[in-house]
Amino acid sequence: MTTSTTDTTPTREARIEADPELPTVRITRSFDAPLPLVYRAWTDPELVAQWLGPRSIDMEIETWDLRTGGEYRYTARRDDEELAHFYGSFHKVVPNERITQTWGFDEMPDAVSLETATFTDLGDGRTEVDILSVVFSMEERAAMLASGMEVGINEGYAKLDEILAEQTGSAR
Template sequence: MNKAILMNFVVDKENKRINVAREFDAPLPMVWSAWTQSELLDQWWAPKPWQARTKSMDFRPGGSWLYEMVGPNGEEHWSKADYKTIEPLKSFSALDGFCDENGTLNTSLPRTLWQNTFTEKGDTTLVDIVITYDKLADLEQTVAMGFKEGFTAGLENLDLYLSAQFDLRKQNKTSNRARVTTYLNFPGKTEEAFSFYKTVFKGEFTGRGLQRFGDIAAPDGAPAMSEADKKLIIHIELTIMGGHVLMATDAPESMGFTLTYGNNMHINLEPQTREETDRLFNELSEGGTVSMPLQDMFWGAYYGSLQDKYGINWMLHYQPA
């Protein structure tokens, strides 16, 4: 993935607002999902070494997003965004403010109105962000506290997320034959786990073998990766019994990921046709929760994810060979 084509940050004191224009080298549906789904926001919203952790999210007018920013020494700062208007794949606005873990607002601190507008520009997406303050002093205090640097770092996390999570899929799908795989995430122990599974099942690493984060070029301007993180696994495939394939990615906290047992395993379906992908997705999601709607992704696939009504996580991935 290329670096952001556009990044403008303007402080408009006359109108008491901050204007940010940020372009991403990804299609509109993918960028929209990253801004509107809690499990994706948690991956990039906080500038490292801080982490964002969602407690609850109800993305609809009148709903809210309650989340905490957790520091490297365990510091916790809670915020709540109350959604005002939503035009799917176009724009949304929210009133943001500091609160406690129960969502009770701190009335001694100011709230800010965010208006985010998404525009498709061919293969890229422009996000225009307008943050409005009630008082000029509040805006000036925010800028003095390093908002520009922190928010810019978060947006760079999103670049890295888009690249690292999906860029390798196209390389590893070499035919259009339908298959079912199991996709796993580990907080830094993928190589250890898969060496164990390789011994147990007497299987073989397939695809491109062990691919590490350090083996791929990070987006220009992305935060520097530690030597330890460079050695982690970005993608691995192991064929076990009956031709079944396990796949996995390391998702450590140092990269902003939050894993819990239960959300770290998906059954990955790769149907032969787009129509079959639609059918399976629609039927599996009935009564469940869609985490990412089926959509055309920038790496050329038709992809979505969901949790069915029994709590099982599924990914559907159709990509013509």
């Protein structure tokens, strides 16, 4: 398995792995917060808008119906400029355990992935989130990996660390 990691935060980096035989990307990251807090930050649209994506981008959530069969839509903005429009469906939501959803964006309508985020209690107030993304082809996966997504992932997770630290009262 090929692993690509980038440390852009003072805390920790996400592990991003691409299986050379399958059109998949796996992203794994642990957080210093209990599972219910991490899951809430992942599912509460007000919190999601605060941490999702790189620090230079603001997320505006237009639709957020987090339930099995629900949907979402949000827009990435920098200053007053709309950069990208994301959307998808929540296929299965198991609270505090797993979310399976589609993920796509208007700017590349054929590049849709199926993602499953699994939340695991590591004990001692720590939680691991493991996301498996399946795309249509190896070419789409290569484009995904070449997109610079690791910056948005790591900066977003660093923002999430800050939110979780505020909620748990711990200093970083």
